Amino acid sequence: MTSKKRIFVLYTGGTIGMSQSPQGLRPDTALVGTALAPFSDGLEFDWHVCNPLIDSSAVTLQNWCDWLDLLAAKIPHYDGILVLHGTDTMAYTANILALALPGLDKPVVLTGSQWPFDSKGSDAPLNLATAVAALETADLREVAIAFNGALFPAVGSSKSSTETAAGFSNPHFGMLGEWSAAQGWQGLALRPSEKARALVKQSLNPQAKVVCHTLTPGFSAEALSTGLGNIAADAVILQSYGHGNAPADAAFISAVKAFTGKGGLVLNISQVPQGCAAAVYAQGDALRQAGVINGGKANLETAVALLTLAVSAGWQAEQVRACLTRLQLV
Template sequence: MNSPKHLAVYYTGGTIGMQQTPAGLAPAANLASLAAPIFQEYSHQLKCDWFICEPLIDSSAITLSNWETWLNWIDSKAENYDGLLILHGTDTMAYSANIIALARPQLNIPIILTGAMLPLEADNSDAPQNLRTALAAFSLPGFTQTAIAFNRQLWPAVGSSKISTEQADAFANPQFGSLAQWSESEGWFNTNLPVAGNSDLSAQYDISTSARIHCFTLTPGANLAMITASLTHNPPDGVILQSYGNGNTPNDRNFLTAIRQISEQSIPVLNISQVLQGCASAVYAQGHELRAAGVINGGKCNLETAVAILTLAVSNNWNKEQIENLLHTQKLI
């Protein structure tokens, strides 16, 4: 009989562990005791050590400093554990999953994020199901990447998004689909795990807590003059453009000039599609001048992935070629 795998569980906050206070729901520190009966179901497979983030936070309050702290925690535990489980609020779970997957791409252990739409103690909570899905994933043969476990699905971190605030089926990965599905009766099925390749197991990337990434979403009638002024007079460290369709924008002279000028200053501009299953690519002539201005086509990047990529690019002084190489590596372009 195989010995149980040793897991580190990191509770960061979020709805899953919240309890009612006079001011409303707030993260509580006793989640480990509340969740103990569920974890006990897997005690023959898993031995779990709990770690509590201080302070516990609502995930809508996450900062780059939190990400830096969590990556340091991952670094401190990865060599001594067979897997890491991160309990996280749902609002920014996909952002955190993307940054962890891209900043620590080669740890060669499963890192799973999960949470819940309702507190564990609430009636009809989805928390027990999500915890069981996450815990079961650590026994999935060949699984050694960062993923989100939610509503009986295992989603690859890169490309993942929160798609609902109303349903238990709150996450998806429109570009890459799920890695596997799970049920208590059947276990794992419809598995689609990537084949591990040869790579540098020492690869890891830091986060600068001062990195400034600005995102501009284009809409009909959007004030391009305001966007242009922001880029010209208060340039950030990196820019995400959420453009139309296959990466198209208006051919406004001043706007394109501003894009060209910040690109010439080695400020990366990543162009992504607003479409849920979109791809920014060189398809239409309408986007030609934008590409000529120096933007990077984000391909299949969603917003969460784009934020992670540019945060790492700025933090590690990547040039355009290095960003494009990462996009290729992640099969985004």
């Protein structure tokens, strides 16, 4: 007789378990022990319920530190990890887990829902079933997001809708597969594990200071020029245009150069969902010469995770570039 796979469930909060209150939807524990009961024939679930449960828009770096410590301790003793998380910052958490747990050879699947589990027509049952299918049958060996019958790699994923059940997408890397109760997995294309040693947990400093600035026509570049000289950040994500283009304004370029000259990291990513910051146009050359790092296909969620870890570990620009290459973003 085949023994059940043991799954560790980290319930952080989010819409999936919320209930209505006079102030609006709030985190609740009502789904604990019930939401996954339909899947108990093949899997055994051990729950860890965060106290307090949080709305994911309130996630902090300290939360990430705590969850990383917990998961690094649990992963060796379980066959997989299920993280129940609010959708607003799920892609950010998925990316921090993917980058901070190199060498993973077990599935870590995040899911949540657009509507509470017990609400009429909720997407939660399908999302949970998709996540469980990934844990039970897909031989997944990375961090992924299960949502609306689709499985996405963590790196490159974003929340793309607040209006429909198709809440997530991954413009560059697409889906790992699609699942339905009727047909099971379709088009499943899993990637080989990077595992070459025991699981390693990268350190995360809850005081790491990473900010994002999105360029827009007009006052945006001037504001950043002024702000970079006084900013307390350790690293800056610059969401520029197209292939990583930006104004060649002298004050703006000078401010960027001064920031990188003091050891600050500037990661240049495209604000286009399927964009790639690369040395394509001469317009972006001045910015590249000022010491910015081209983020290639990195989206905002991946960039935040990467720079947070880079600042925590004291990386230099070359180490960030090496990580971008390993993640196949450049």
